[in-house]
Structures are given as structure tokens and as C-alpha cells.
Amino acid sequence: MLRPLIEKEVKDLLRDPRIWVPILISFLIFPALGYAQSSLILRESVEAFTRELSVEVQYIGQSPDLDAFSSILSNFFALSNIKIAPKGSFPEKADALLIINATSIRDLLSGGRVSAYLVYTLSTSTTMGEEVTQRVSRALTEASRTYLLSAMNLAALANSITAPSITSYIPYIEERKAIIGGIGPGDIAFLLLAALMIPIIVTIIIFLILQYSATSMAIENEEKTLEILFSMPIPRWSITMAKLTASAIIGGLSVLGFVTGFIIYQNMIMESVRGGTQAVNITISTPITGAPIPAEIQDLLRIHLGNYSVARIVDLIMPSLSSIAILAVYIIEVTILAGVLGIIIGGMSSDVRMAYTISGSLTPPIIIFAIAAFYLDPQRVPGWLLLTNPLTGTILYSRIAFSGLSPGPEIYLYLAVSGAVVAVLIYLSGRMLSLETLERARRGAWGIFKRRRIT
Amino acid sequence: MSEHSVIVDKLVKIYGGSVRALNGISFKVDRGSIYCLVGPNGAGKTTTFRILSTLILPTSGDAYIEGYHVVREASRVREIISYLPEEVGTYRNISGLEYLSIVSKIYFKGREAEEVLERGIKISGLSEKDLARPMKQYSKGMKRRIQVARALMILPKVAILDEPTAGLDPVQKAEIRRIIKSYSKSYRTTILLSTHEMGEAEDLCERVSIIDKGYIIAEGSVSDIIASQGARNLEEAFLKLVSR
Numbered sequence: 277m278l279r280p281l282i283e284k285e286v287k288d289l290l291r292d293p294r295i296w297v298p299i300l301i302s303f304l305i306f307p308a309l310g311y312a313q314s315s316l317i318l319r320e321s322v323e324a325f326t327r328e329l330s331v332e333v334q335y336i337g338q339s340p341d342l343d344a345f346s347s348i349l350s351n352f353f354a355l356s357n358i359k360i361a362p363k364g365s366f367p368e369k370a371d372a373l374l375i376i377n378a379t380s381i382r383d384l385l386s387g388g389r390v391s392a393y394l395v396y397t398l399s400t401s402t403t404m405g406e407e408v409t410q411r412v413s414r415a416l417t418e419a420s421r422t423y424l425l426s427a428m429n430l431a432a433l434a435n436s437i438t439a440p441s442i443t444s445y446i447p448y449i450e451e452r453k454a455i456i457g458g459i460g461p462g463d464i465a466f467l468l469l470a471a472l473m474i475p476i477i478v479t480i481i482i483f484l485i486l487q488y489s490a491t492s493m494a495i496e497n498e499e500k501t502l503e504i505l506f507s508m509p510i511p512r513w514s515i516t517m518a519k520l521t522a523s524a525i526i527g528g529l530s531v532l533g534f535v536t537g538f539i540i541y542q543n544m545i546m547e548s549v550r551g552g553t554q555a556v557n558i559t560i561s562t563p564i565t566g567a568p569i570p571a572e573i574q575d576l577l578r579i580h581l582g583n584y585s586v587a588r589i590v591d592l593i594m595p596s597l598s599s600i601a602i603l604a605v606y607i608i609e610v611t612i613l614a615g616v617l618g619i620i621i622g623g624m625s626s627d628v629r630m631a632y633t634i635s636g637s638l639t640p641p642i643i644i645f646a647i648a649a650f651y652l653d654p655q656r657v658p659g660w661l662l663l664t665n666p667l668t669g670t671i672l673y674s675r676i677a678f679s680g681l682s683p684g685p686e687i688y689l690y691l692a693v694s695g696a697v698v699a700v701l702i703y704l705s706g707r708m709l710s711l712e713t714l715e716r717a718r719r720g721a722w723g724i725f726k727r728r729r730i731t
Numbered sequence: 732m733s734e735h736s737v738i739v740d741k742l743v744k745i746y747g748g749s750v751r752a753l754n755g756i757s758f759k760v761d762r763g764s765i766y767c768l769v770g771p772n773g774a775g776k777t778t779t780f781r782i783l784s785t786l787i788l789p790t791s792g793d794a795y796i797e798g799y800h801v802v803r804e805a806s807r808v809r810e811i812i813s814y815l816p817e818e819v820g821t822y823r824n825i826s827g828l829e830y831l832s833i834v835s836k837i838y839f840k841g842r843e844a845e846e847v848l849e850r851g852i853k854i855s856g857l858s859e860k861d862l863a864r865p866m867k868q869y870s871k872g873m874k875r876r877i878q879v880a881r882a883l884m885i886l887p888k889v890a891i892l893d894e895p896t897a898g899l900d901p902v903q904k905a906e907i908r909r910i911i912k913s914y915s916k917s918y919r920t921t922i923l924l925s926t927h928e929m930g931e932a933e934d935l936c937e938r939v940s941i942i943d944k945g946y947i948i949a950e951g952s953v954s955d956i957i958a959s960q961g962a963r964n965l966e967e968a969f970l971k972l973v974s975r
Contacts, residue, residue: 280836283829284822291824291865499820504881507784507814508837509806711786 285522303533310544474674493622494631767936851884872903
């Protein structure tokens with residue numbers, strides 16, 4: 277009996293332009309946006325960072341080092357494709373005016389800094405003139421450093437002075453008794469990004485499934501087909517389950533389309549940024565790889581940590597099977613939760629427009645509430661409060677899973693409680709499925725669950 | 732077994748504590764007959780049918796379908812009835828054929844479901860091409876034919892049809908009436924039908940209850956009611972009754 281009902285729901289929803297058009301748009305919008313952005317970013321950033329800049333340089337004050345410094349600066353300007361413009365060129369004929377306090381050049385030798393002012397025309401391009409500030413200030417920094425090193429006869433020690441130490445970061449995951457070798461704090465932030473994908477998917481699920489199930493129920497009200505369904509020998513839970521299943525199937529397709537589009541978008545943007553930076557010879561960060569840890573360091577670590585294993589960062593991005601299973605249960609629960617809320621909203625709406633209005637108003641606070649949970653530290657917040665409901669539970673647990681941590685065996689209890697919360701909601705939505713209750717709800721009566729009705 | 736397929740006994744329905752839709756109506760419907768509730772808009776026809784279809788609760792009184800109480804044995808009643816609400820729409824994005832197929836699979840399985848579907852296609856009288864089109868492209872008459880076919884194809888013991896021809900043009904009305912008559916003749920199903928069109932009642936119904944403001948003000952065969960009011964036709968009798 278459930279199968280034909282699901283068939284009806286899926287076919288009716290999936291062929292509805294109000295449903296499939298947003299699915300299509302969610303799939304196409306990101307690649308389209310990515311194409312537009314990447315072509316603009318690539319073209320404009322390459323043009324901005326490679327074109328010849330014209331900078332008028334003016335010194336104030338006097339310094340015996342002025343000629344030497346000026347000569348070094350000219351060299352670095354030439355390397356950066358910056359032409360020194362004649363006096364009086366700015367702003368008509370030069371991109372910027374660099375005013376250098378000549379007396380400050382000598383301060384370099386006593387621990388001071390070169391003081392300069394860069395006046396530039398704010399442009400309307402996507403870079404907003406950032407290429408001028410970056411290229412000129414970099415050339416000035418390099419020139420100042422080179423002048424200082426040569427003045428102090430330290431040119432041979434340039435690397436040691438510029439970057440005197442190199443620290444390799446080795447994060448230790450106490451619960452796993454594992455270290456990750458050769459990564460920096462920026463790479464750990466990548467884990468946070470991976471964990472962020474779950475809340476993003478969850479918010480999309482909430483938004484879409486709530487809307488689909490609300491629409492599906494509101495269509496029944498609008499077309500008055502609910503009366504026929506209720507007069508058929510169909511258990512009320514079958515109607516709820518059919519609507520939930522259909523919404524989940526279509527929501528799954530939408531999420532797939534959305535995530536695929538988002539990944540394409542990300543790739544396009546990354547490629548364009550990479551292409552742009554390579555074109556202007558800017559070093560970009562290296563991809564995440566676990567560099568080997570020397571044997572003597574590993575021996576020393578054993579004294580402190582006992583037996584430990586060396587994990588790769590990928591191991592953290594891919595949580596354990598049990599974590600994936602728990603996360604999957606949470607996602608199923610949140611899917612059902614959104615579907616049930618949608619059924620209640622749709623049931624109380626006289627038509628699809630009303631359902632859109634109510635679900636559209638309710639979705640942002642729900643999503644904000646869910647996203648807020650992402651910024652909580654799972655080790656500091658009470659698990660019994662946030663892991664016992666599917667909404668915050670899914671998001672908080674994704675943080676835990678992607679941190680390589682485990683909340684302990686009590687997670688199964690929390691999971692069971694959140695399952696019970698969902699079951700109660702299904703029961704309540706089932707109680708709503710009577711003609712009189714729905715009509716009363718539409719009229720705005722609060723006692724919709726109180727009065728007797730036929731089940 | 733009683734010869735009555737439907738028994739309605741002192742049915743009362745009060746909405747929101749104050750609006751009395753039914754004021755203790757009673758009637759009995761013979762098995763295999765076409766019985767009509769005739770009355771103006773707001774007389775209580777739809778409320779009666781909704782109670783009999785297990786959709787809403789009576790405030791007091793009892794009603795039985797084939798011996799099953801409509802409140803206490805609602806799920807048994809749903810297995811043997813078929814309800815066609817007034818002005819019901821359709822699922823816009825599925826075809827007539829898909830809809831009939833889905834409904835047949837809700838009630839039956841395998842070969843039986845296929846037979847029911849065949850019967851539904853026949854009752855609807857729609858062409859193969861029309862049946863394959865999404866129902867949002869259907870005219871009002873076509874939608875009604877699909878819904879009538881849906882209600883009758885499962886061979887319910889009691890078919891409850893609330894104003895099955897409402898809003899249709901004269902040709903479409905005649906077609907729906909022809910379907911109901913021919914079906915009743917072929918399968919001897921009890922048909923409970925409501926209308927506010929006297930011509931329709933005269934054409935279709937074996938027995939009639941005239942209902943107004945929640946009361947049954949006359950009951951009997953069409954000819955008995957006409958005779959009792961000294962009228963020329965049912966419309967005249969009806970007008971005499973409701974103007975009292």
C-alpha cells in the first residue's frame with residue numbers, strides 16, 4: 277500500500293515545475309556563477325597584476341643614502357614591471373604617487389623603518405586597485421631589506437635573517453593516540469571546512485525537504501484530494517511515510533544537484549585563482565601532504581606519548597565507519613524532522629502559496645539555530661542538550677566526527693533520544709491527519725490535538 | 732443480513748459549538764439502489780456524506796454502512812465505500828492512467844489490480860491518448876470522469892457521490908449520469924448521491940430524501956413525493972416543500 281502512495285507523491289512532485297525548476301537552478305546556478313566569476317577574476321586579476329604600472333616617486337627630506345636607496349628601488353620596480361613616472365604625472369598620467377620620507381632610510385640601520393605614503397586612484401575594477409598597493413609595497417619592502425643587508429654587509433645571510441626558523445607542526449589526537457606529521461595550522465583549518473560541508477548539506481536538506489513536504493500536503497488541500505485519501509483504507513502513517521519518503525527522494529536529488537554545482541563552482545574559482553596567481557608569479561600554498569617525521573623525533577615522541585600511530589590528514593577528513601553511521605542516522609532523523617514539519621505546515625495551509633509563505637518564514641530561524649550550533653565547541657557544551665535533538669545533534673556531531681574525536685558510548689543514548697523526538701513528531705503529525713483537525717488548524721484554533729477525531 | 736445497505740439514525744452535526752448542520756436526520760438505503768439526497772446549497776448534504784465517509788464525526792446519532800458503524804468501525808467502512816467529494820480536483824502532474832493505476836494498487840494486488848484498472852479505463856470512457864496526458868491538461872468534465880471512474884472501478888459496496896455533476900456543462904452532466912446509471916445496472920452497487928438539480932434526481936434516483944437546513948423534510952420515491960405535494964414534477968414539489 278505504501279508503494280503506490282510513494283509513486284503518486286514522487287511523480288506528482290517531481291513533475292511539478294515548482295519543484296524541478298529549483299532543483300535545476302540549484303544545479304546550474306553555481307557553475308554559471310563560477311563561470312562568470314572565474315572568467316572575470318582570471319582576466320581582470322591577470323591584467324591587473326601584469327600590466328605596466330606607472331608610479332611617481334617623491335622623496336621628502338634629505339639623506340646621504342638617497343641615491344643608493346633610489347637605485348635599489350628602481351631595480352625592484354623594474355622587476356615588478358613598475359615604471360617610474362616623471363614629476364607631476366600623478367594623478368593624470370600615473371597610477372600612484374609614492375612619497376618616501378628620505379630621513380627614515382637611515383633609521384633602518386638603527387632598528388627603524390622606511391616611512392612612505394602611497395596615494396593611488398581607487399579603481400572600479402574587481403581588484404579595486406589592490407594590485408597597485410601590493411606591487412608597490414612589495415617592491416619597497418624588498419628594496420628596503422636589500423639596502424639594509426648590503427649596508428650592514430649581511431647580504432650572504434639574507435635567508436637566515438628573513439626567515440630565521442622553520443617549525444613543523446605535529447598535531448596529536450589524544451583519543452586516537454595518533455599524530456599527523458608535517459602540516460601547518462592552515463591545513464587543520466581545512467578539516468573545519470570539510471566538517472562545514474555537513475551543516476551546509478543539513479541546512480539545504482531542511483530548507484528543501486520542509487518545502488517539498490509542505491508543498492505536497494498543500495497541493496492536497498488546494499485540489500481537495502485529501503478527502504479522497506482519508507476516505508480510502510489507508511493507515512494515516514502510510515500517508516505520512518509516503519510524503520516523507522517522496523520528499524526525501526526529491527530532497528536527496530536536490531542536495532546532489534546543489535552539492536555537485538557547488539563543487540563545480542569551487543573548482544572553477546580555485547582554477548581561476550590558481551591560473552591568475554601563476555600568471556603573475558605569486559607563490560600559492562602547497563597542497564596538503566603529510567611530510568615524513570625524522571626517526572629521532574619519532575623516538576623522542578614515543579617517550580612522551582607512548583605507542584602512537586602516524587595518521588594522515590585524509591584519515592581525519594574521512595571519519596571512522598561508526599562515526600559515518602551515527603552521522604547518517606542523525607541526517608535521516610533531521611530529514612524526517614524537516615519532512616514532518618513540512619507536513620504540519622502544508623496541512624495547515626489552504627494552498628501552496630500559503631505553504632511557501634509559512635515555510636519561507638520558518639526556515640531562516642531554523643537554519644540560523646542549526647548554524648549557530650556549528651560554532652559551539654563540542655567539548656564544552658552539554659551533549660545531553662545538543663546531541664539529543666536531530667537539528668543541533670547532526671551539526672555538532674559532524675564537528676566531533678571530523679575532529680577525529682569520539683563523544684563516548686553515551687552518543688548512542690543521545691541518538692536514541694533524538695530518534696524518540698522524531699517519533700513523537702511523526703505521531704503528532706499523524707494525529708493531525710484528519711479533516712476536522714486540519715480545518716480547525718486552518719482556522720487558527722490552538723486545540724488541534726485536543727479534540728476527538730476519527731483515525 | 733439487513734436489506735438496507737446504509738442506515739442513518741438521528742444524525743446531528745454541530746460545527747464550532749453553534750452551527751447546526753444536521754438536526755437529527757434519519758434514512759435507510761436499500762442495497763443495490765440509487766438513493767439521492769436533494770437539497771439547496773448548505774442544506775447538510777455534504778456534511779452527511781462526510782460523516783458516512785468517515786471523514787468527520789457526528790455530534791450525536793449513528794450511521795451504519797453494511798452493518799459497520801461509521802465511527803467505531805471506520806477502518807472497516809473505508810474498505811467497502813468509495814467517496815467522490817464535491818468539486819474535487821486531481822493530481823496535476825500525473826496522468827489519468829497513472830492515477831487509476833495507483834488507486835487500483837492501493838486496493839488490490841497483481842492481476843486483480845490490473846482488472847480494476849481495466850474497469851476504470853472503461854468507466855472513464857477516455858481515449859488512450861487522453862489517459863496518457865497529465866491531468867492538469869484535462870477539462871473539468873474529463874477530471875470528473877476520471878474521479879467517477881476512480882470511485883466506481885473498485886466495485887465498492889456503497890459509492891457515495893457528492894454532487895457528481897456540479898459545475899459541468901449539460902453534455903458533460905448527461906455523460907456522467909449515463910456512466911452512473913450504466914454502472915449501477917451492471918454491478919448492483921448501492922449508490923448514495925447528492926444533488927440540487929431536480930432533473931438529475933428524477934433521472935437517476937429510485938428513492939429521494941429532500942433535505943433543508945439540516946432536516947429531512949420529505950422522503951420516498953420520486954413519484955410519491957411529486958404526488959404528495961400535488962406537483963407536476965420534482966422541482967415544483969421541492970419548491971413547495973422548502974418554502975413552508
